Amino acid sequence: MQVTKNSGTDAAATSEPKKADSSAIELESVTRRFGQVEALSCVSLCINRGEFFSLLGPSGCGKTTLLRIVAGLDLPDEGAVRIGGVNVHDVPAHRRPVNTVFQSYALFPHLVVFDNIAFGLRMKKVSSSAIAERVKRVMAVVEIASLADRKPSQLSGGQKQRVALARAIVNEPQVLLLDEPLGALDLKLRKQLQVELHQLQRRLGITFVYVTHDQDEALTMSDRIAIMNHGRIEQLGAPEELYERPRRRFVAQFLGSCNLLGGAVKSRDGSVVSVQTGVGVLKVDLGAQMPDAVQRGYLALAIRPEKVVLDPAGAGINCVRARIEATVYSGAETQYLLRCGEHPLKACLMNATAGRPGLRVGQEVGVYLPPDGLIPLED
Amino acid sequence: MSVARRAGGTGPIIVQSMQRERNIEVQYGERLTRGAHFIRSALTSGPGLLWMQVFLLIPLLAIVFISFLTRGAYGEFHRPLTLENYARLLGFGPFGFDSLYPAIFLRSLALGAFTTVLCVLIGLPLAFFIANLPPRYKTGGLTLVVIPFWTNLLIRTYAWQILLAPQGWLSRLAATLGLVSTDTPLYPGLFAVGVGMLCDFLPFMVLPLYASMEKIDWNIVEAAMDLGADHRQAFRHAVLPQVRPGLVAGSVLVFLPATGQFVIPDLLGGAKTALLGNAIQQQFGPSRDWPFGSAIVVAALALVIAGLWIQARFAAAKGEPLAP
Numbered sequence: 001m002q003v004t005k006n007s008g009t010d011a012a013a014t015s016e017p018k019k020a021d022s023s024a025i026e027l028e029s030v031t032r033r034f035g036q037v038e039a040l041s042c043v044s045l046c047i048n049r050g051e052f053f054s055l056l057g058p059s060g061c062g063k064t065t066l067l068r069i070v071a072g073l074d075l076p077d078e079g080a081v082r083i084g085g086v087n088v089h090d091v092p093a094h095r096r097p098v099n100t101v102f103q104s105y106a107l108f109p110h111l112v113v114f115d116n117i118a119f120g121l122r123m124k125k126v127s128s129s130a131i132a133e134r135v136k137r138v139m140a141v142v143e144i145a146s147l148a149d150r151k152p153s154q155l156s157g158g159q160k161q162r163v164a165l166a167r168a169i170v171n172e173p174q175v176l177l178l179d180e181p182l183g184a185l186d187l188k189l190r191k192q193l194q195v196e197l198h199q200l201q202r203r204l205g206i207t208f209v210y211v212t213h214d215q216d217e218a219l220t221m222s223d224r225i226a227i228m229n230h231g232r233i234e235q236l237g238a239p240e241e242l243y244e245r246p247r248r249r250f251v252a253q254f255l256g257s258c259n260l261l262g263g264a265v266k267s268r269d270g271s272v273v274s275v276q277t278g279v280g281v282l283k284v285d286l287g288a289q290m291p292d293a294v295q296r297g298y299l300a301l302a303i304r305p306e307k308v309v310l311d312p313a314g315a316g317i318n319c320v321r322a323r324i325e326a327t328v329y330s331g332a333e334t335q336y337l338l339r340c341g342e343h344p345l346k347a348c349l350m351n352a353t354a355g356r357p358g359l360r361v362g363q364e365v366g367v368y369l370p371p372d373g374l375i376p377l378e379d
Numbered sequence: 380m381s382v383a384r385r386a387g388g389t390g391p392i393i394v395q396s397m398q399r400e401r402n403i404e405v406q407y408g409e410r411l412t413r414g415a416h417f418i419r420s421a422l423t424s425g426p427g428l429l430w431m432q433v434f435l436l437i438p439l440l441a442i443v444f445i446s447f448l449t450r451g452a453y454g455e456f457h458r459p460l461t462l463e464n465y466a467r468l469l470g471f472g473p474f475g476f477d478s479l480y481p482a483i484f485l486r487s488l489a490l491g492a493f494t495t496v497l498c499v500l501i502g503l504p505l506a507f508f509i510a511n512l513p514p515r516y517k518t519g520g521l522t523l524v525v526i527p528f529w530t531n532l533l534i535r536t537y538a539w540q541i542l543l544a545p546q547g548w549l550s551r552l553a554a555t556l557g558l559v560s561t562d563t564p565l566y567p568g569l570f571a572v573g574v575g576m577l578c579d580f581l582p583f584m585v586l587p588l589y590a591s592m593e594k595i596d597w598n599i600v601e602a603a604m605d606l607g608a609d610h611r612q613a614f615r616h617a618v619l620p621q622v623r624p625g626l627v628a629g630s631v632l633v634f635l636p637a638t639g640q641f642v643i644p645d646l647l648g649g650a651k652t653a654l655l656g657n658a659i660q661q662q663f664g665p666s667r668d669w670p671f672g673s674a675i676v677v678a679a680l681a682l683v684i685a686g687l688w689i690q691a692r693f694a695a696a697k698g699e700p701l702a703p
Contacts, residue, residue: 071605072604072605073601073604073605092604092609093601093604093605094604094605094606094607094608094609094613095607098605099605099606100601100602100605102598102601102602104596104598106596106598106599106601106602107599107602108599108602108603108616108617108620109599109620109621110620119603119606119608119616120606120607123603123606123607123608123612124607167606168606171606171607
């Protein structure tokens with residue numbers, strides 16, 4: 001009796017760390033309601049150890065709520081949260097092995113930079129010599145060594161951001177939660193800090209959970225992204241997977257820009273399907289995947305503007321005629337707003353050579369929509 | 380005058396003159412010549428300034444001057460200028476050391492401190508509670524705090540005398556509950572003084588505290604918790620520093636008048652002890668010793684100014700806005 005009991009607890013003890021090895025954070029059917037509104041609807045998610053994980057979505061999609069639940073600043077109505085394999089339902093915020101970089105930085109206004117960064121260590125009663133050493137080291141890492149005696153009110157936005165980051169990572173958390181940390185900075189600084197944050201994450205090996213509504217930020221920095229909308233995860237995957245193979249309309253439109261075409265399925269030949277869209281009949285090879293919608297005789301397709309090929313004389317399969325309605329020049333590339341019958345189409349061409357190609361507003365062109373650029377959507 | 384004028388109907392705008400007319404200033408979008416500006420300021424601010432000069436500054440200077448004179452046999456003033464009054468205040472009277480006036484000062488300061496501490500202990504949770512009420516109840520909560528303030532001080536104090544009277548139901552209730560022994564009345568005594576002072580000064584503490592609590596940035600409190608502070612530490616390191624301007628302002632607003640208050644301690648404390656207020660009244664009234672009364676006033680004023688100065692220096696060193 002006693003022996004079996006022991007072996008039972010042993011098994012539990014060994015299985016727990018195994019889980020902890022692979023995943024830093026696990027969410028299981030987490031639901032959070034605010035009154036009538038469901039901010040999170042049954043979200044399940046597994047974030048790997050050492051990963052740069054982004055939660056991307058429009059404002060109000062629940063991404064910040066999710067982050068706050070992990071931090072312990074909010075509690076789920078249903079579901080379980082595990083950090084490092086441990087269920088943290090009963091663990092208050094101040095005892096969780098995570099730290100947060102707040103959107104508004106939330107630096108202590110009455111403390112100088114050094115004391116701001118030392119706060120977490122002081123709460124843990126670390127000896128003052130160890131605090132001095134660790135704070136100095138972290139300040140060097142985020143390049144604010146010269147600001148130790150400044151008050152937050154004497155710092156620029158970028159400097160505040162670095163202090164907020166230093167204040168969190170000095171505690172060496174298992175997971176660092178970042179809530180739109182670069183949202184308040186200007187574009188150039190944001191780009192620079194994106195690179196720095198990414199390198200920092202690689203160097204420290206800490207799991208980063210990064211909340212943002214900026215798709216460029218998510219695409220350039222993340223190992224994996226979860227795209228959220230209305231409290232649900234729409235799709236989860238590596239950046240190129242999400243961009244090249246969005247499964248749903250929302251993801252296709254939210255990430256980058258895209259042309260949506262859809263229509264009745266006219267014929268099927270093995271995995272190749274012909275669809276009667278607003279711009280004409282398009283052929284697309286669905287390969288192994290066959291959305292349910294095909295069974296119902298309807299298929300939605302998306303194509304990225306840069307996959308669209310403009311060919312003044314083009315004709316043939318997946319080639320339609322369109323009129324150029326406007327061009328938008330933006331330095332590296334030019335966007336062409338086309339109209340094909342009633343249906344608008346966007347095309348995007350890199351300006352590989354100086355001067356403009358002979359495509360003018362009002363001109364008729366052939367538009368080739370290559371079958372491998374057409375993405376079948378599930379909805 | 381105009382820097383730009385259209386030549387003809389549709390032609391280009393021609394800048395004619397970039398010279399700015401002298402004596403014209405633009406303030407908050409309004410154009411005014413300096414003279415008009417001066418006249419307007421004199422008309423609006425002048426009466427107030429004049430009032431302050433005539434009825435505050437000049438009498439105050441007179442009081443300071445009188446405090447260095449001596450009293451004649453019929454209460455008239457005598458020269459030469461002397462520090463005698465101040466020596467007497469410090470206890471060095473004509474008959475050797477006398478602790479009467481130093482004791483009055485200390486007692487008054489103690490009363491002020493006692494009232495301030497009471498108000499902080501009661502006012503801090505109360506202001507916190509009101510600041511966290513749903514918005515539509517906040518005004519109501521604040522009104523309830525201020526209502527006692529609308530009643531006349533004397534009426535309020537007499538009411539407490541009756542309520543706390545030895546045979547009153549509050550006294551009997553306290554005795555029944557074993558809070559006090561049967562033969563100890565709630566009034567007169569320190570408890571009654573505390574109740575009366577609290578009733579009088581609580582709004583001065585709650586209102587500034589409420590104002591600073593309304594503005595608390597809860598992100599900072601959450602950041603403290605996130606960094607490992609428990610509730611107590613988060614309060615100390617994240618809430619209290621944000622509430623401090625209100626706490627300082629409230630303490631100044633309570634401490635200063637409470638130090639000079641003597642009606643409540645007299646009526647509820649049993650009129651057994653002298654305080655600054657009745658000492659001043661005594662000198663200007665029955666004793667007809669204006670020079671000595673003035674010296675008490677000046678000394679009390681000096682204490683107040685010193686206190687405010689220390690507090691301002693303290694606040695400046697901490698880099699926080701100065702309390703009013």
